[in-house]
Amino acid sequence: MSINLSGLTAAAGVGYRQYKRGTAPLPERGVLVRAIVEACEDAGFDPADVDGFVSYGDDKNEPVRLMPDLGTKAINWSAQVWGGGGGGIAGAFGIAASAILTGQARAVVVFRALVQGNSGRLSAAVMAHHLNDHMVASGILAPAQVCAMRAQRMFEYHGVPYELCEELVRASYYHGSRNPEAVAYGKAFDHDEYRASRIIAEPFHLFDCSRENDGAGAILLVSTEMARDLKKKPVKLLSVAQGTEAGYGDLLENDATELYPTAGFRAIRDRLYGTAGLTPADIDVVQLYENFSAQGIASLIDHGFCTYENVAEVVRYENLIAPSGKLPVNTSGGNLAHGFVHGFVTAVEAVRCLRGESPNPVPGARTCLLAGGPGAPTISSAIFGVD
Amino acid sequence: MSYQSATGPIGAEGRYWDALQEGRLELPRCTGCGQWHWPAVWRCGACGGWDHEWVEQPIEGEVFTYTRTHHPFGGTEAFAKPFSTLVVTLKAVPIRLVGVLEGDETGLKIGAPVTGAIARTAFGDAQIPALRWSLA
Ligand SMILES: [Zn+2]
Numbered sequence: 277m278s279i280n281l282s283g284l285t286a287a288a289g290v291g292y293r294q295y296k297r298g299t300a301p302l303p304e305r306g307v308l309v310r311a312i313v314e315a316c317e318d319a320g321f322d323p324a325d326v327d328g329f330v331s332y333g334d335d336k337n338e339p340v341r342l343m344p345d346l347g348t349k350a351i352n353w354s355a356q357v358w359g360g361g362g363g364g365i366a367g368a369f370g371i372a373a374s375a376i377l378t379g380q381a382r383a384v385v386v387f388r389a390l391v392q393g394n395s396g397r398l399s400a401a402v403m404a405h406h407l408n409d410h411m412v413a414s415g416i417l418a419p420a421q422v423c424a425m426r427a428q429r430m431f432e433y434h435g436v437p438y439e440l441c442e443e444l445v446r447a448s449y450y451h452g453s454r455n456p457e458a459v460a461y462g463k464a465f466d467h468d469e470y471r472a473s474r475i476i477a478e479p480f481h482l483f484d485c486s487r488e489n490d491g492a493g494a495i496l497l498v499s500t501e502m503a504r505d506l507k508k509k510p511v512k513l514l515s516v517a518q519g520t521e522a523g524y525g526d527l528l529e530n531d532a533t534e535l536y537p538t539a540g541f542r543a544i545r546d547r548l549y550g551t552a553g554l555t556p557a558d559i560d561v562v563q564l565y566e567n568f569s570a571q572g573i574a575s576l577i578d579h580g581f582c583t584y585e586n587v588a589e590v591v592r593y594e595n596l597i598a599p600s601g602k603l604p605v606n607t608s609g610g611n612l613a614h615g616f617v618h619g620f621v622t623a624v625e626a627v628r629c630l631r632g633e634s635p636n637p638v639p640g641a642r643t644c645l646l647a648g649g650p651g652a653p654t655i656s657s658a659i660f661g662v663d
Numbered sequence: 664m665s666y667q668s669a670t671g672p673i674g675a676e677g678r679y680w681d682a683l684q685e686g687r688l689e690l691p692r693c694t695g696c697g698q699w700h701w702p703a704v705w706r707c708g709a710c711g712g713w714d715h716e717w718v719e720q721p722i723e724g725e726v727f728t729y730t731r732t733h734h735p736f737g738g739t740e741a742f743a744k745p746f747s748t749l750v751v752t753l754k755a756v757p758i759r760l761v762g763v764l765e766g767d768e769t770g771l772k773i774g775a776p777v778t779g780a781i782a783r784t785a786f787g788d789a790q791i792p793a794l795r796w797s798l799a
Contacts, residue, residue, distance in 0.1 A: 400737075407670050407671065408668075408670055408671060409668050409669050409670050409673075409680070409791050410760075410761055411761065412669065412670055412738055412784070412786050412791065413762075413784040413786065413791040413792070413793035414748045414761040414762050414763055414784075414793065414794075415732060415739045415741070415742045415746055415748050415763055415784075416748055416761065417736040417737065417738040417739055418734075418736045420734070420736075421730055421732055421736070421748065424730035425728045425729065425730045425748070425750060426728070428728045428729060428730060428773075429727070429728040429773065432728075432772065432773050433728075433773050474733065474734075475731075475733040475734075475745075476732075476733060476734045477730045477731070477732045477733065477734060478730055478731040478732075478733070478745075479730075526702075527701075527702060528701060528702045528759075528760075528761070529727075529728075529750045529759050529761055530701050530702070530758065530759050536727075536728075537728075
């Protein structure tokens with residue numbers, strides 16, 4: 277027995293709090309409670325009635341500890357996607373939907389919270405998940421370095437032009453500069469500043485790297501039927517897929533040769549589109565998790581929006597910005613220019629843009645692809661849609 | 664197995680570290696079907712066999728990819744910045760190994776031939792046996 281989950285659950289509420297790293301006004305759990313209550317208020321739903329919680333990326337906030345603040349009556353479901361990176365962000369919605377569609381929970385909050393004073397630096401936490409003597413003995417201590425080696429292969433061997441990173445970064449900053457919630461709000465993108473920014477690990481400059489913020493995000497998922505009775509237009513979960521394939525993952529850089537420079541999404545692409553009955557051409561807007569600019573590009577290739585051969589035709593600034601571009605990407609600024617709370621802003625903006633609440637609206641957008649954390653050993657993506 | 668890890672639990676590759684400490688590169692091959700495995704495994708996922716032989720290998724190959732690290736990430740104190748880390752495809756067996764490049768970096772590119780030596784990387788209080796590559 278199996279059911280197609282497409283369209284049966286929907287995001288009904290969104291909450292998001294973001295602060296400059298090290299400046300959150302509350303400890304992590306306090307910020308998270310704020311975000312969850314905000315999501316419930318957005319939906320017109322009593323926080324006490326949330327009965328399920330799902331997270332990803334080794335989040336440290338065990339749902340049971342949220343109960344006194346939320347007034348939670350009962351937890352009927354709690355789970356987390358495996359993996360230390362952002363690879364699980366979209367998969368978290370799949371877990372939540374599975375609980376709702378099997379009657380195990382009724383209203384599930386997908387969340388992620390990260391405040392440095394409580395959980396330390398994200399990059400260090402992600403790396404602690406993967407470090408071994410092989411890597412540290414080779415001077416590899418940070419996600420940027422691992423992603424840099426994969427990016428180098430994509431650029432040098434597969435011929436993807438390095439200059440395309442700037443197109444993606446510039447589009448993110450354009451959107452972020454027009455978003456009052458974004459770190460880049462009011463800031464113009466400066467080509468010279470980008471090029472002159474210090475090198476982290478070649479080929480990455482500082483501006484190619486997402487920089488961590490403190491904050492928390494929460495999205496309330498319920499059945500589409502229930503969502504219709506709540507305050508906001510339901511944003512339906514049309515598809516979600518998570519996983520990986522043989523020859524990709526934590527393999528001491530011994531991934532299959534063709535998979536090595538990818539972001540890992542070839543493993544789920546067919547399932548993702550198949551569940552929704554859609555193709556890349558049907559996607560109106562993309563919220564793209566970009567820990568690093570090159571991995572964002574690799575993710576667009578993996579998801580079928582372009583190939584190594586024609587990537588320069590698609591990853592162009594003009595093509596990536598709303599409302600005029602054919603493939604608007606990261607309409608709030610994304611991880612690079614909106615803010616980086618372990619990628620959660622991409623999920624938040626996926627919902628907002630389909631409601632018409634984006635700071636950079638995409639008129640008439642009906643489908644949004646949420647591309648999860650690229651380059652993680654286990655990855656996931658989702659497609660959201662509105663009628 | 665005598666090698667003590669500096670970072671966390673060791674998987675099936677204890678023999679690799681012991682050999683490296685003694686100055687040899689040894690890598691595992693399934694005695695059932697002949698498949699080379701890296702990372703090392705206890706059970707061969709291809710044939711289901713549990714027995715592996717560790718075979719000494721020459722330390723040479725070609726650059727699969729690389730990065731030159733400029734940022735002083737914590738834990739990289741052993742290396743003066745910038746330093747280059749290479750992923751190298753071994754010449755003799757279908758396995759890639761990671762190590763830092765020493766000496767002249769002129770000509771560093773994907774496909775460049777390299778030879779290797781065994782050194783030690785200081786990491787905290789540990790001295791981890793490690794490969795160092797040189798452009799051939
Ligand atoms: Zn075998």
